[in-house]
Amino acid sequence: KLEKPEKASGETRTVLGVRISSPDRVVFPDAGCTKGDVAAYYAKASKRMLQSSGDRPVSLLRCPDGRDGDCFFQKHAGKGFPDGIGTVDIEESSGKTEPYMVIRDAAGFAAAAQMGTIEFHIWGARTDILEKPDRLVFDLDPDEGLTFSDVKKAARDVRDLLAGIGLESVPMVTGGKGVHVVVPLRRTAEWETVTVFARTVASFMAQRNPDRYVATMSKAKRKGKIFIDWLRNDRGSTAVAPYSIRARKGAPVAVPVTWQELSRLRAANSFDISKTLKRLDKPCPLQSVEANQSISQAVVEALEAQISA
Numbered sequence: 001k002l003e004k005p006e007k008a009s010g011e012t013r014t015v016l017g018v019r020i021s022s023p024d025r026v027v028f029p030d031a032g033c034t035k036g037d038v039a040a041y042y043a044k045a046s047k048r049m050l051q052s053s054g055d056r057p058v059s060l061l062r063c064p065d066g067r068d069g070d071c072f073f074q075k076h077a078g079k080g081f082p083d084g085i086g087t088v089d090i091e092e093s094s095g096k097t098e099p100y101m102v103i104r105d106a107a108g109f110a111a112a113a114q115m116g117t118i119e120f121h122i123w124g125a126r127t128d129i130l131e132k133p134d135r136l137v138f139d140l141d142p143d144e145g146l147t148f149s150d151v152k153k154a155a156r157d158v159r160d161l162l163a164g165i166g167l168e169s170v171p172m173v174t175g176g177k178g179v180h181v182v183v184p185l186r187r188t189a190e191w192e193t194v195t196v197f198a199r200t201v202a203s204f205m206a207q208r209n210p211d212r213y214v215a216t217m218s219k220a221k222r223k224g225k226i227f228i229d230w231l232r233n234d235r236g237s238t239a240v241a242p243y244s245i246r247a248r249k250g251a252p253v254a255v256p257v258t259w260q261e262l263s264r265l266r267a268a269n270s271f272d273i274s275k276t277l278k279r280l281d282k283p284c285p286l287q288s289v290e291a292n293q294s295i296s297q298a299v300v301e302a303l304e305a306q307i308s309a
């Protein structure tokens with residue numbers, strides 16, 4: 001259960017040693033959720049979040065005036081940044097080197113909440129080996145009018161295709177409309193291999209089932225279909241972090257689930273903050289997959305065999 005704010009705004013509260021200013025400021029008017037509630041949630045979820053989002057470049061969706069105010073997506077560390085958030089210099093494809101944010105300990109999540117962060121978004125690689133991703137994400141984006149059952153079927157289709165070529169995956173409901181099918185990887189292949197693999201899988205799905213799936217960004221071609229967004233798997237791209245609150249109505253949370261749990265869910269925004277907190281004593285479904293798999297030559301060949309069959 002979330003703590004109710006006891007102090008008048010203007011006072012501060014300390015969460016994991018981080019001073020949270022204006023903890024009573026309402027961030028989600030519809031859910032009655034304050035900045036203090038957001039910080040308290042991230043403090044409680046921080047250990048779990050470190051497992052999947054620690055030590056990697058992270059972008060923040062900050063909404064200093066709450067969800068209904070102006071929100072901005074921040075990729076680079078700025079001036080006057082709190083100590084709780086680390087940085088790593090990364091050379092971007094343009095050749096320019098920029099400081100990216102990295103969360104290295106639990107207090108980093110509280111420090112981000114103090115800056116008005118609602119959402120955390122992560123790279124697919126960790127800072128110690130930036131050029132070799134440790135996760136692959138298929139972001140399933142349904143067109144208007146499709147149901148969550150359609151999304152679940154798409155997720156199972158992706159799962160089955162991957163399983164058939166030797167890759168285990170875990171679904172995550174995003175807190176929005178869709179599901180991310182996440183594939184933990186051992187860090188052997190570089191970005192290019194992983195990007196091409198993701199694109200090939202998405203294109204194959206669309207080719208096999210052109211009425212249901214599309215693998216191109218073009219909005220016009222998406223009518224009535226599910227876009228299998230493979231573009232999250234580029235160096236520099238992000239996907240929403242597991243256990244991130246979303247800046248959407250009702251303060252939903254992005255939550256990894258088991259395939260069995262997914263089959264019973266009715267929406268991608270089924271988990272609110274308190275429902276998510278109750279799950280934290282159980283192991284995370286994402287950690288149940290041994291990251292002992294990779295986009296190996298054998299996996300690529302198995303995919304090619306399926307395509308030409």
Ligand code: ATP
Nearest residue numbers: 073121122139141174176177178179238239240268
């Ligand atoms: P939904 O299930 O509603 O689609 P989502 O988180 O998958 O939720 P998408 O719009 O599909 O939302 O975006 C997928 C991911 O791409 C996001 O989680 C985010 O990390 C990244 N992304 C989306 N829009 C932007 C943006 N404007 N700038 C940077 N990254 C973005």
Ligand code: MN
Nearest residue numbers: 139140141178
């Ligand atoms: Mn999506």
Ligand code: MN
Nearest residue numbers: 139140141229
């Ligand atoms: Mn998308």
